[in-house]
């Protein structure tokens with residue numbers, strides 16, 4: 001039925017929603033089967049009754065419209081849409097501003113929401129996705145802990161506060177992120193979500209935000225005033241500007257795969273059933289998200305809606321990238337169109353997502369933007385669960401171990417994940433199982449907001465090992481993230497051993513609505529685990545300093561990354577050539593609980609070991625040298641000095 005609708009009524013205009021000008025505002029909503037539609041205007045977003053009711057007229061393409069004369073800036077509005085003789089009042093699905101709790105749209109003059117200097121900010125370049133270093137962060141977690149005196153605790157504006165320190169005097173907030181050296185911050189949902197009551201934000205409330213309500217406007221509980229639709233827009237732009245001014249790109253976590261409500265959502269009220277997938281020939285909603293529904297990305301006007309929304313964030317808010325929640329629920333073609341359109345707006349854009357679904361979905365397997373279909377969406381990255389589970393053990397089995405924490409993992413699995421999961425001449429099996437042809441599709445990580453933090457996982461897997469040993473395992477896992485081919489990703493606070501302890505000694509593996517005490521970033525840990533934090537910082541600097549850790553394609557990896565054979569048990573080592581600064585880089589990983597002995601035939605500089613990492617030469621090795629338990633070592637050999645003797649002669 002919806003295929004016929006798409007054929008008959010598709011609309012390509014870029015003017016859906018409320019288009020404001022000083023003299024008039026034009027309201028347009030697409031709903032081809034509706035019997036009637038009207039715009040209702042309100043003075044305040046808390047008013048019970050509209051002050052005006054304006055009937056709309058339907059076009060051939062199914063677009064209802066109304067031109068309202070006069071300056072409507074700051075006026076709140078809803079649509080009243082009639083289906084099967086029942087009238088539903090709903091927010092405009094294209095609303096760019098709203099009142100409290102996202103119930104009413106607001107007519108907004110977007111020029112008034114730009115912070116001073118908005119048009120002048122510089123934005124980070126990204127030649128290859130593998131140049132990105134991604135840091136996943138929740139807006140409230142960032143500033144809600146009592147260890148740092150943020151003025152704007154839990155708000156967007158906390159990101160503009162500089163010069164802040166924790167109780168020991170170590171830098172915190174945006175200064176810390178800048179010093180850490182990450183290139184992009186991935187913000188957990190910042191679009192308007194449903195389950196935090198914006199009218200009651202002084203009561204502590206928490207949600208990750210994977211409960212979408214309005215896709216084209218920011219969440220109100222992060223704003224200093226959730227009632228005035230302009231404030232959240234301005235303040236979110238201040239956050240973005242502040243990160244840009246620190247040289248950091250902003251990636252939005254987007255959740256177009258499902259909506260929080262189904263029967264009462266603005267999608268349903270606007271056009272019942274159209275926006276969601278049903279099981280074939282039934283009335284039943286498919287629930288591939290595990291949250292009650294899944295959005296039908298392949299339908300013409302749904303796809304248009306998602307593409308329009310992403311382009312709006314990229315243009316109006318200068319967003320640098322998007323992380324797609326449950327990307328396996330999107331159809332491939334939509335993801336490819338998304339990349340194309342976003343790339344036209346900003347050639348430095350990065351897109352990636354979760355290459356799986358929440359449960360079975362009403363879209364053929366081969367059309368899903370899943371990890372194993374990566375070749376069909378060549379510009380989208382995928383979280384590498386292979387990497388994650390190889391390094392630390394199965395994500396869903398608390399006590400299952402991986403390479404760094406004591407499991408006898410086959411060395412070939414480690415080699416596979418460290419070369420970006422692309423086919424490699426030295427790993428014959430991988431050539432059959434490589435799910436991608438480019439490291440630009442492989443997001444390497446061991447910790448994200450979902451599931452246990454790495455540090456908590458290590459408590460479960462290695463309860464009898466000392467804290468010091470577990471810290472070595474953590475640092476080794478981090479070294480694997482940052483020294484592998486692909487795109488490195490960490491969760492905020494991972495660099496100071498983030499932990500989510502529950503009363504009674506267990507750890508929270510799904511803190512989506514847990515209190516601040518569990519979710520907040522505990523900034524004092526930065527001092528407590530300074531060695532670990534400095535190690536992460538050093539690894540990031542080392543990665544950024546050397547192109548050989550960031551090869552953009554499979555052939556460069558195949559030609560320049562060579563694995564060593566005949567190494568001590570469980571040890572993996574490789575040589576990197578083709579670097580911009582060093583003639584050769586050598587990396588060894590020792591996951592054993594004992595020191596190993598290696599031999600260098602010539603002199604090498606050491607840039608990282610189990611204790612420290614960075615761009616400075618720590619010491620040199622030649623002949624016998626050792627790699628500590630649960631440790632890595634990074635050796636570098638400089639290019640030969642250019643012969644300057646001729647120049648010397650002419651000077652004398």
Ligand code: CA
Pocket residue numbers: 101102192193194195196198213219220221
């Ligand atoms: Ca909200």
